[in-house]
Amino acid sequence: MADHNDVRWEHGYHPLRVRKIVRETADTSSYVLDVTEELRELFRYRPGQFCTFRVRIGDRELLRSYSMSSAPGIDADLTVTVKRVPEGTVSNWFNDTVSEGDVLEATKPGGVFCPREGDHPVVAFCGGSGITPVLSIAKHVLARTERAVRLFYANRDAGSVIFDEELRRLGERYPGRLRVVRHYDAESGHPDKTAVTGFVGAEVNAEFYICGPAPFMELVEHSLLGLGIAPARILIERFGDGGPAEDSAGDGQRETPESVTIILNGKKQTVPYQPGDTVLETARRGGMQPPFSCEAGNCATCMGLLRAGSATMRANNALEPDEVAEGWILTCQALPEGPEPLTVEYEAF
Numbered sequence: 054m055a056d057h058n059d060v061r062w063e064h065g066y067h068p069l070r071v072r073k074i075v076r077e078t079a080d081t082s083s084y085v086l087d088v089t090e091e092l093r094e095l096f097r098y099r100p101g102q103f104c105t106f107r108v109r110i111g112d113r114e115l116l117r118s119y120s121m122s123s124a125p126g127i128d129a130d131l132t133v134t135v136k137r138v139p140e141g142t143v144s145n146w147f148n149d150t151v152s153e154g155d156v157l158e159a160t161k162p163g164g165v166f167c168p169r170e171g172d173h174p175v176v177a178f179c180g181g182s183g184i185t186p187v188l189s190i191a192k193h194v195l196a197r198t199e200r201a202v203r204l205f206y207a208n209r210d211a212g213s214v215i216f217d218e219e220l221r222r223l224g225e226r227y228p229g230r231l232r233v234v235r236h237y238d239a240e241s242g243h244p245d246k247t248a249v250t251g252f253v254g255a256e257v258n259a260e261f262y263i264c265g266p267a268p269f270m271e272l273v274e275h276s277l278l279g280l281g282i283a284p285a286r287i288l289i290e291r292f293g294d295g296g297p298a299e300d301s302a303g304d305g306q307r308e309t310p311e312s313v314t315i316i317l318n319g320k321k322q323t324v325p326y327q328p329g330d331t332v333l334e335t336a337r338r339g340g341m342q343p344p345f346s347c348e349a350g351n352c353a354t355c356m357g358l359l360r361a362g363s364a365t366m367r368a369n370n371a372l373e374p375d376e377v378a379e380g381w382i383l384t385c386q387a388l389p390e391g392p393e394p395l396t397v398e399y400e401a402f
């Protein structure tokens with residue numbers, strides 16, 4: 054029997070059987086997953102969160118995060134939705150090879166792209182597969198609060214719209230509370246600043262959510278900031294990368310070690326440390342391939358145990374205080390500090 058208090062169990066990969074596959078569009082499918090009784094508590098999630106999946110393709114082990122399109126307490130089953138990415142390895146593997154009855158492996162849910170308390174309207178901008186966490190949030194907000202939801206939903210064309218029918222049904226179920234504006238690049242080109250600010254209109258006091266392709270998110274974020282909307286009211290989920298590089302201006306003043314020793318799969322390597330680099334970046338610079346997924350401090354895929362030295366994390370939305378006290382760090386966020394050389398061990402999960 055697994056020790057459920059063990060950090061390795063909690064942050065490890067857990068079996069989820071695919072109960073049902075729903076073909077959403079030509080290039081997108083949803084996977085309805087069975088969460089066993091033993092995992093039920095661990096897999097409680099908030100609207101907008103994601104799980105990180107570990108898949109084996111040939112002799113490679115790959116990690117990718119997929120957001121829940123289901124909403125907790127509203128949809129009976131935990132469901133993720135995967136859209137093909139051209140030449141993408143895991144998204145195409147999901148769509149081409151995963152069948153009903155297969156067992157996938159995933160981490161417990163994580164992420165902070167979740168609705169906040171309050172009664173402000175929700176205004177969301179999403180593009181393509183970015184609808185996935187936004188649908189989860191919209192279903193929750195409509196069912197559990199009185200707040201209005203407005204959604205600017207950009208797609209290549211009408212055929213690539215995921216959840217079109219479900220959004221229509223939600224609109225009928227909550228009349229006057231859900232407004233969806235569909236934007237098709239094939240008809241009107243990519244959205245521009247005028248489209249964004251026009252959609253916001255007088256709702257400058259709303260809570261804003263953005264998820265979609267990187268240039269789309271950049272456009273929306275800059276347009277919202279240009280309207281004077283406070284960054285704290287803009288929530289962003291990045292699918293592709295960890296986001297803009299953090300400001301490491303303070304690094305020049307901090308004392309840092311000369312080297313970092315990484316232990317991965319029984320191999321030990323010492324890499325000279327470059328101020329401003331995270332432990333994960335340092336390991337990669339040394340030619341190692343440690344595990345990671347979100348690179349934003351949200352999923353714990355990159356966690357490692359600090360064996361010597363000290364480090365501070367830029368963000369931590371995944372580890373509990375007692376885990377940090379034990380020495381666990383998110384290596385994608387950890388900046389070595391102090392004179393003592395750092396040693397970090399990636400433990401096998």
Ligand SMILES: Cc1cc2nc3c(=O)[nH]c(=O)nc-3n(C[C@H](O)[C@H](O)[C@H](O)COP(=O)(O)OP(=O)(O)OC[C@H]3O[C@@H](n4cnc5c(N)ncnc54)[C@H](O)[C@@H]3O)c2cc1C
Nearest residue numbers: 117118119120134135136140141142143144182185292347
């Ligand atoms: C928090 C989070 C939530 C997410 N939620 C969802 C979701 O709900 N639904 C969803 O569909 N996706 C989601 N994603 C994205 C998902 O995790 C994957 O990134 C996506 O499916 C692509 O993975 P892939 O293995 O198919 O592509 P990859 O193989 O990683 O390739 C990605 C891109 O890089 C290019 N590429 C790959 N290798 C090379 C190379 N050597 N040189 C040049 N270019 C290369 C590919 O052409 C492709 O365009 C989420 C991501 C995060 C971080």
Ligand code: FES
Nearest residue numbers: 346348352353385
């Ligand atoms: S890769 Fe997700 S927290 Fe580091």
